[in-house]
Amino acid sequence: MAPKQGDAADREIVISRVYDSPREIVWEAMTDPKRVVLWWDPRGFTTTIAKMDVRPGGAWQLTMHGPDGTDYPNKSVFVEVVRPERLVYKHGGGAKGKPGANFTATWTFEALGRKTRLTGRMVFPTSEARDQVVREYNAIEGGKQTLERLAEHLARR
Amino acid sequence: MGALSDPTRRAILGRLASGPAAVGELARPFRMSQQAVSKHLAVLQRARLVRKLRRGRLQLCSVEGSPLREAAGWIGRYRRLWEDRLDRLGRYLEDLKRKEKRRGPKAR
Numbered sequence: 001m002a003p004k005q006g007d008a009a010d011r012e013i014v015i016s017r018v019y020d021s022p023r024e025i026v027w028e029a030m031t032d033p034k035r036v037v038l039w040w041d042p043r044g045f046t047t048t049i050a051k052m053d054v055r056p057g058g059a060w061q062l063t064m065h066g067p068d069g070t071d072y073p074n075k076s077v078f079v080e081v082v083r084p085e086r087l088v089y090k091h092g093g094g095a096k097g098k099p100g101a102n103f104t105a106t107w108t109f110e111a112l113g114r115k116t117r118l119t120g121r122m123v124f125p126t127s128e129a130r131d132q133v134v135r136e137y138n139a140i141e142g143g144k145q146t147l148e149r150l151a152e153h154l155a156r157r
Numbered sequence: 158m159g160a161l162s163d164p165t166r167r168a169i170l171g172r173l174a175s176g177p178a179a180v181g182e183l184a185r186p187f188r189m190s191q192q193a194v195s196k197h198l199a200v201l202q203r204a205r206l207v208r209k210l211r212r213g214r215l216q217l218c219s220v221e222g223s224p225l226r227e228a229a230g231w232i233g234r235y236r237r238l239w240e241d242r243l244d245r246l247g248r249y250l251e252d253l254k255r256k257e258k259r260r261g262p263k264a265r
Contacts, residue, residue: 021254
């Protein structure tokens, strides 16, 4: 791999989906905490949203609970809220008293008739941000492995 | 699992990020026995974050892969996490539509 090329690509994720739903509905699914918890976690995890104040400067506190009982707190602050078009938040790391791992996520909701194109762009500017990613990723991989082991164990009985 | 959930293991990784080190060298700053550090290293090895290599008679530990490649790898995996998450959002939206359809004719 060419070490230079990657700089931006290594620190940025852009993902997109077209949903067969109007964008008001997609917006609600992304911003109403009661709905967010219904699709946020992988199997085996649960999510608690203590606060989701969707307006500029508003806080978003979300904790993922792993199958082994470990909690993974996440804190963000909304930067831009243009219902139902554009949502920007800064992810500020997790545990209390720890310096924030900053990454910015920008979501756009584009109306395509009755459908919606949802595009997310996440930029990780620092190594701290990357570490946060490592932790969350590991949490989820770890959780999947726990479930696989449990399934194996049950199959063997 | 949870290889990175432990502060000592994160510190070991931090130390190894600046270059390979012998186990004894790693143990020193933690005021821990070599044995205890070896246990942490075994966890990190199983998580494929650290590998052992031989240099002459010395056994050294180093982080797996170059830090840049690691970063790229993690980003790629984080992307997958979000791809999965957006797929779940899609399924949720489909469920929602089905429920509304079912409710629709009755309401009329």
